[in-house]
Amino acid sequence: MFEILQQYISSKANISKADFENIQSVFVPKKLRKKQYFLQEGDVCNRIAFICNGCMRLYRVDAKGTEHIVQFAFENWWITDRESALTKLPSMYNIDAIEDTDMLMTTPEQLDSLSLTIPAFGDMMRQLQAKNFIAIQKRINATLSYSAEEKYRELLHLQPEILLRAPLSMVASYLGITRETLSRIRNKM
Amino acid sequence: MFEILQQYISSKANISKADFENIQSVFVPKKLRKKQYFLQEGDVCNRIAFICNGCMRLYRVDAKGTEHIVQFAFENWWITDRESALTKLPSMYNIDAIEDTDMLMTTPEQLDSLSLTIPAFGDMMRQLQAKNFIAIQKRINATLSYSAEEKYRELLHLQPEILLRAPLSMVASYLGITRETLSRIRNKM
DNA sequence: CGATTCTTTGAAAACAGTCAATCTGTGTGG
């Protein structure tokens, strides 16, 4: 699993072997079965995971019991609840695996301290956050501007991998529409 | 105007007078009239502004000509289009003032270099980005989970200042609903 | 095969959008 992390890092930043040893040393490998939780609502999140293999989701359950998926994460993505990690308050989100998943786990604090001691790593993390922010802002935009069908078309265009790997009911939840509506849209197209 | 920035910074980070001199030196004061643009769609954004006084909005105009407000910004907020600033590509957003506004302008690059030379300032900026990310994630959540009325109630609860300072048509655009729907919701309550 | 999980379909109801007209308040110029 560490090779995957190494490949990922070396594709994004110029980091020496020695530094990579340091980076590697803060991670712990972990496997999750499909449906297994990484974080449950009510728990404080003090972990962040790098996904080597598999697929996860971050979602919230509303008062009526309906799930709303905020984020999917695949290979070479990071996943955590930043809010709870920052505030140390119980999380309102759940994170679980939607496929059997291999990941490398560490804490946000350890990533921060790596960022300080290895500037190139810090730059990489900042780049990452910036891209993340941009992606999420685009999503706000899509949610505000588009009808159900347009949102689906945009997803098809920008993130087709989600459609290949997540069940349609989760795709619907991610788009903020019902399964039934999504089913009808697909049928029409 | 610089006193406002100084107050803001000293409330968030422990920074010496000398360092503050350095920080101050990269900012240029600028006044915007109501309706004046800070950024127009199609231009590359290479500026970031700290708002000392007034109120601005970041929004997109869709194919039908409808405006969608992504963000409001008030006193002690920063505003920019991170996407265009990072990619150096033309922006798809507009930023303008919805009140006469005093601001302090600089470039993202200068903030980055300050972050490197003054670690406490860098920490502050990272904290800020993290909070920003959390806020925007909550907004995704609201957009996905709530009906028009629930979104309005949440706004009333979490960001009442928007209702006090922005015309209702803009509030509606921010919530992703029409003026008319917002008007009817308010009437009913 | 049987059981679970996921997807589709239909009909009715709720919700929000559209269009057009009216109303309200504010500020400007005669």
Added chain:
DNA sequence: CCACACAGATTGACTGTTTTCAAAGAATCG
């Protein structure tokens, strides 16, 4: 000081989209 224009907010009637609820139809897995 009044009349007018303008921007913003409201209202009503209508249309269209999406949800809801209930049922049935695939697909997957042990």
